[in-house]
Amino acid sequence: xxxDQRPVDGDGPDPHxxxxxxxxxxxxxxxxxxxxxxxxxxxxxLDVDLxxxxxxxxxxxxxxxxxxxxGIEARGFILxxxxxxxxxxxxxxxxxxxxxxxxxxxxxYSLEYGSATVEVHTDAIQAGQRVLIVDDVLATxxxxxxxxxxxxxxxxxxxxxxxxLELGFLRGRDKLAGTRVNALLTD
Numbered sequence: 486x487x488x489d490q491r492p493v494d495g496d497g498p499d500p501h502x503x504x505x506x507x508x509x510x511x512x513x514x515x516x517x518x519x520x521x522x523x524x525x526x527x528x529x530x531l532d533v534d535l536x537x538x539x540x541x542x543x544x545x546x547x548x549x550x551x552x553x554x555x556g557i558e559a560r561g562f563i564l565x566x567x568x569x570x571x572x573x574x575x576x577x578x579x580x581x582x583x584x585x586x587x588x589x590x591x592x593x594y595s596l597e598y599g600s601a602t603v604e605v606h607t608d609a610i611q612a613g614q615r616v617l618i619v620d621d622v623l624a625t626x627x628x629x630x631x632x633x634x635x636x637x638x639x640x641x642x643x644x645x646x647x648x649x650l651e652l653g654f655l656r657g658r659d660k661l662a663g664t665r666v667n668a669l670l671t672d
Contacts, residue, residue: 502538503670506649509535518598524650526560526621539669540564543619543647544571546667551617551644553610555579557603557632561620564649568619577609577616579632590638594627603628605635612640623648623668626657633664
């Protein structure tokens, strides 16, 4: 794995962050189905210092640039909420179909091992609000592209898509043409 070498504002990137995050991820073969190698994010969450370093890395890039942070279900909720708090921004959950109680916008998309639909409340994002989208992994890009579409349907502006790990061989970034994407690691 190699770190994304895009420059960041502030003191610059933590030169050891990508290495430390890569060492914390656990590979689980054949999950959630045979042939898929799942990158387990939970060891990173257990490490308070490492989790803080990851969120600090993101906050440096977007301080003052985002009104809202979207966290994509489920692991995007965790870092997204922390990042939103540190940015002084609102937090908006993007959830799987049928999980939100009020009126929603929905987008369906293909995954590397199936299909899914995600939703956001229709009143969660106001026209012109600047939105940072956060998730753990960028794989085929379907989930991230769906989140981008949800922001646009609400009238918001996507600042960027921020992920911990990009599975580059799946070319998910291709579905996000015209959207800034930052990945701490690319595999």
